[in-house]
Amino acid sequence: MKNNESGVLLGKELSFYAKYPQEMDIAYVAQVDTHYRKLFSFLDKKQFQEMEKMVANVGDAAAEQARELTDEIVAGLLILKGIKAENINRTNYWEAGLRIRKTATSANINFECRVRIETVGEQLVAGIWIWIKGSKSADLMKVLKRSIKKLPEQPRNFDGSSVLVAAIDLREAVEQHRSKQSIVDELTAPLFQLDKDQWHQLILMAD
């Protein structure tokens, strides 16, 4: 157990988000969808507007902290040896990633490693995903399992072409006072277990 670690902890707002991910999501959707608005019928109009502001403030701050965390995880992956990778342009604050090329001059980039923070059931999960265009997840897993003994349970919205390589329940991490660095280390560790041949095999699959 990694209780009470020293080091920088997750921000307050992201920690709050990790505690109430579904409720935050519902509060967001209720702002634009009358069906969800009904769930908050115990609040009067003014109270609801106040809640909207609070959700926006806390949510925005949490999003900033999520961006910092995903950046740090990607930076942790960039030091993988022998991999020609570049950052994927961000489209939102909760996801970042790397595109991996076979060689520095390869034109096609069909291999990606993504870091995503998302609500899964009642949890806010930070996960690392590998995606190889055209490859089936079962083939991908075969290669990964040679080094990574225990892959996380694949989620229900598993799309058949990506594999979840590592995942951490952020609520649990907050309760254990885990530092950001220890979260980064745990998430990136499985990819450091892959040897050069296995990386090569994955990259070949992407051709």
Next chain:
Amino acid sequence: MNRNQDECEALERIFRDLSKHTNRQLAEIWESLGDKEISQHPAFQTDVRIAECTIALLSVSDGERKEKTAYTQILAWIFQHGYEQAPIRSFLNHLYDAGQFPFPPHYKFSEIEAEAGHVLSDRSGKQIDVWITGLARKNIKDVPIKWLIVVEVKVDTLESLSQLGCYEKEATKWATASEKAGDKYIDPIFVCLTRAGKAAKWGKQNWWPITFEQICGLIWDSIKDREDAPSFCLAGYFITAVLAKVCEWPIPLPRSIVPSHLNRYSLLSFFGKSRCSHEE
């Protein structure tokens, strides 16, 4: 104590009330049901359906791995459930104006079904992105004429050599089955939906090219004056997401409105949790 700390605490109180309140609402529904299954209650079903769709829509903004799947699911949903057939009618009118669809706007369309990921019957496991069927008739007393529109969506992948051929075969099977059943039908219509309106390369049939921007325009035109329609905000999400992510319009996706990591099972799970706690 900083401002956000106070806000977190205030939100925490609201969220606890939200949980109690949801349980209470569900309890009322439960009591009104008697012995029936709660999931059969129309109010609950509506919420779940809306939830599923909203979440699928929001996942488009989330950069989900299979973005195309999310787009096609939502597009199919909008075509099937969109307010009083407005979006699908708008699409059919577009095809009519383009000379691709034989029935003019004053025809009556019924039994419209739009399915995302229609699995081919050849057991190859391949799927057609959107498979839309329906009936058309000029007057209510006329014999209905069956129609089929096959939509292939290309977001970021290239067309493979045999792909469209398989889809065309599937559409031919539909026509053959209709003929055998003695139904009136028209030849299937093929549409290729891409970012730039690119023509299909390998299909034998005429695949009518259409762009995402056109589809967004058609949907928007059909619902823009109907803000009360349940599909209004869903279609709004779809259009925003498609224009921003597929067409790469410089639209800042609002973080405060669209939670960027929303997962499609999150809200369903919330409802599920509330239901379970009531049953206990």
